[in-house]
Structures are given as structure tokens and as C-alpha cells.
Amino acid sequence: MSRQTGPKAGKPEPLATPMEDTDIIDFEIIELFFFAYRDFVSDPDAILEKSGFGRAHHRVVHFVNRNPGMTVADLLETLKITKQSLARVLKQLIDSGYIRQVAGPEDRRQRKLYPTKSGRELALALAEPQSRRIERAFEGASAEVREGVKGFLSGMRDRQKAD
Amino acid sequence: MSRQTGPKAGKPEPLATPMEDTDIIDFEIIELFFFAYRDFVSDPDAILEKSGFGRAHHRVVHFVNRNPGMTVADLLETLKITKQSLARVLKQLIDSGYIRQVAGPEDRRQRKLYPTKSGRELALALAEPQSRRIERAFEGASAEVREGVKGFLSGMRDRQKAD
DNA sequence: AATTTATGTCAATGAGGCTGACATATCTTC
DNA sequence: GAAGATATGTCAGCCTCATTGACATAAATT
Numbered sequence: 155m156s157r158q159t160g161p162k163a164g165k166p167e168p169l170a171t172p173m174e175d176t177d178i179i180d181f182e183i184i185e186l187f188f189f190a191y192r193d194f195v196s197d198p199d200a201i202l203e204k205s206g207f208g209r210a211h212h213r214v215v216h217f218v219n220r221n222p223g224m225t226v227a228d229l230l231e232t233l234k235i236t237k238q239s240l241a242r243v244l245k246q247l248i249d250s251g252y253i254r255q256v257a258g259p260e261d262r263r264q265r266k267l268y269p270t271k272s273g274r275e276l277a278l279a280l281a282e283p284q285s286r287r288i289e290r291a292f293e294g295a296s297a298e299v300r301e302g303v304k305g306f307l308s309g310m311r312d313r314q315k316a317d
Numbered sequence: 318m319s320r321q322t323g324p325k326a327g328k329p330e331p332l333a334t335p336m337e338d339t340d341i342i343d344f345e346i347i348e349l350f351f352f353a354y355r356d357f358v359s360d361p362d363a364i365l366e367k368s369g370f371g372r373a374h375h376r377v378v379h380f381v382n383r384n385p386g387m388t389v390a391d392l393l394e395t396l397k398i399t400k401q402s403l404a405r406v407l408k409q410l411i412d413s414g415y416i417r418q419v420a421g422p423e424d425r426r427q428r429k430l431y432p433t434k435s436g437r438e439l440a441l442a443l444a445e446p447q448s449r450r451i452e453r454a455f456e457g458a459s460a461e462v463r464e465g466v467k468g469f470l471s472g473m474r475d476r477q478k479a480d
Numbered sequence: 481a482a483t484t485t486a487t488g489t490c491a492a493t494g495a496g497g498c499t500g501a502c503a504t505a506t507c508t509t510c
Numbered sequence: 511g512a513a514g515a516t517a518t519g520t521c522a523g524c525c526t527c528a529t530t531g532a533c534a535t536a537a538a539t540t
Contacts, residue, residue: 401488
């Protein structure tokens with residue numbers, strides 16, 4: 155059941171009062187996080203647009219540069235997407251000469267992924283404006299706050315699922 | 318240990334060294350931010366899926382609840398999307414009884430947006446797991462760090478464009 | 481009356497996800 | 511050595527959410 159989740163009986167009264175922070179809900183941080191992320195990804199988006207790439211390419215280039223030799227399976231696990239989704243993006247990056255595949259030395263079924271020199275340069279170029287933005291956001295912050303921010307971001311992640 | 322083979326004709330050299338933090342680039346925070354946001358939006362995503370809604374509906378419901386009486390133009394400005402993109406999402410929310418439109422009292426061309434009671438409840442239900450996640454990430458943090466995190470997130474936003 | 485503004489809508493497009501099905505090469509196991 | 515499992519690739523189709531362009535309507539402004 156529950157075909158219609160929303161009530162449709164007559165005209166529900168519109169509420170005119172803003173939804174404010176309560177003891178349980180902190181809307182302020184929720185919004186801050188939304189806006190911060192929106193603007194954070196806008197810098198690389200603008201650069202990528204010129205090459206006809208998108209956010210998906212950025213993520214792949216970033217992680218392959220951070221973990222050269224990672225396999226396709228590793229990448230799928232990190233990005234939490236399907237291999238079909240990855241395929242198109244990865245192929246474009248390989249065809250454009252930013253990433254190379256090398257058969258695994260132990261297990262030759264594996265395709266180990268490495269950045270090329272220009273792949274490394276691209277990753278750095280994309281990270282640069284983001285880093286400047288981060289540095290600007292940290293201006294005047296104490297070492298304690300800087301560490302606190304890292305701890306906070308880290309704590310926002312899902313806990314490991316036992317399996 | 319992976320070994321670099323010699324340069325091959327026409328094939329760019331794959332780089333085997335990981336890209337590390339430098340004085341200019343802080344990859345650690347870039348990644349922390351990526352993972353934090355990915356998991357942050359996963360909670361509401363799971364709830365919305367049941368009603369056939371998506372992230373776009375979430376954003377609209379959230380801001381209309383925070384700013385009852387905002388116009389369509391206000392919403393477009395906040396979300397930085399086009400009115401064609403907003404139209405479908407907004408229509409679904411109105412049809413489902415989560416949001417109501419009221420002609421502006423001064424300017425009757427305007428459509429002022431208000432949440433209904435169930436729209437308010439939906440916004441709260443979506444914010445709840447996010448708030449719990451934030452609270453968990455703040456566990457044991459000093460008041461200084463909490464304020465520092467807000468300052469950081471706030472500093473990540475684009476500065477106002479002069480116009 | 482003419483123009484501008486706020487909004488709505490139709491049509492087409494694209495990026496980036498998804499599922500299902502199947503192919504290939506390689507490794508592991510019996 | 512045959513059979514099965516694993517890592518990857520690929521084809522085909524579908525979905526959501528964004529885009530642009532063009533045009534429609536109603537109301538405000540000049």
C-alpha cells in the first residue's frame with residue numbers, strides 16, 4: 155500500500171514559519187555543507203569542461219594518481235559505481251592518454267591502472283584550485299581547528315560494514 | 318615491487334609513484350571532503366528512493382521549509398539550476414501535496430512557495446539522519462572546534478561576486 | 481499600448497548513473 | 511585436463527537530473 159505517500163485530501167494549509175534549528179536537528183551545518191561542496195566541485199568542473207570531461211573523469215584521475223597500480227575492482231569499490239558506468243569514462247581517459255593499463259604481474263587477469271605524465275599533470279591542475287579554496291577557508295585557523303576539521307570530515311564517513 | 322619498463326615508442330610512460338601531498342596541494346582534505354559528502358547524502362537518498370523522489374526533491378523541500386514564502390526565482394538562485402530543471406521536480410512535489418504555491422500579495426505574478434504539514438515532516442525526516450551523522454562526527458569536539466568547522470565550511474563557499 | 485518581468489511549458493540533448501546478459505582470458509580446484 | 515570461479519570488457523536499454531532554445535501567459539511597469 156501507501157501508493158500515495160503525500161496527503162491529497164482537500165487543501166493542506168501552507169506553513170509560513172521557517173523551519174528552525176532544534177535540539178535534534180542542526181540545519182545550519184546541513185546547509186553549510188551543501189553550499190561548501192557545491193562550490194568546491196565547481197572549480198574543477200570549469201577546467202574539465204574545456205576537455206569535454208566531467209566530474210566522473212575527475213574522480214578516476216584523482217584516485218589513480220593517488221594509488222598507482224590499483225585495479226579496476228579497487229576503483230569500483232572506491233567510487234561505489236558499477237563497472238559499466240566506469241567503463242565509458244575509463245576508456246575515454248585511456249584513449250586520451252591520461253591513464254594506462256598494465257596487466258597484473260601476478261594475476262594477469264587484472265588491469266592495473268597508472269597515470270601517464272599528462273595524467274599526473276591533469277590531476278594536479280584539478281586539485282590546485284580546490285587546495286587554494288581549502289587554504290582560504292582555513293585562513294587564521296589554529297592547528298587545533300585544522301585537526302578538528304579533519305576529524306569532523308573523517309567522522310562523517312560511513313563506518314565499516316562487517317561482512 | 319613494481320618496476321618501470323623502458324619508454325616504448327608512442328606509449329607514454331606510466332607513473333608508479335603515488336601523488337603525495339605537497340606544500341601547495343593537500344590531497345588528504347580533498348579526499349576527506351569527497352567521502353564525507355558522498356556518505357552525507359546517502360542517508361536521505363535511501364529515504365527518498367521509497368517515494369520515487371531524488372536528491373533534487375530533497376533540496377527543494379529543504380529550502381522551501383527553511384524559507385517559506387520564497388519565490389521560484391529565489392529557489393533558482395539558491396540551487397543554481399535552470400527553471401526547466403526545477404519545473405518537473407517542483408510540480409511533483411506540489412502534486413504530491415508537500416509544497417503549495419500562493420500568488421504573491423504584492424506582485425501577483427510571483428508564486429510564493431510554502432511547505433504543507435507533510436512537507437515539513439518530510440524535510441525533518443530527511444534532516445534527521447544527517448543531523449545524527451553530524452553529531453556523531455562532532456563527538457568529543459570542543460566548542461572551539463565546532464565553531465572552527467562552521468567557519469571552515471563557510472569559508473569554502475564562493476565569495477560574493479560584485480555587481 | 482508597449483515592454484518588461486515572473487513563471488510555465490514543450491522539445492531536444494547530454495552526462496552519468498543503473499540492470500541484465502553475455503564474452504574472454506586467466507586462475508583455481510577437483 | 512576439465513570444470514568452475516574470477517577480473518574485466520562490452521552490448522543494449524533504461525532512468526534521473528541537469529542543460530539550451532523557443533514560445534506562452536499573466537501581471538506589472540513605462
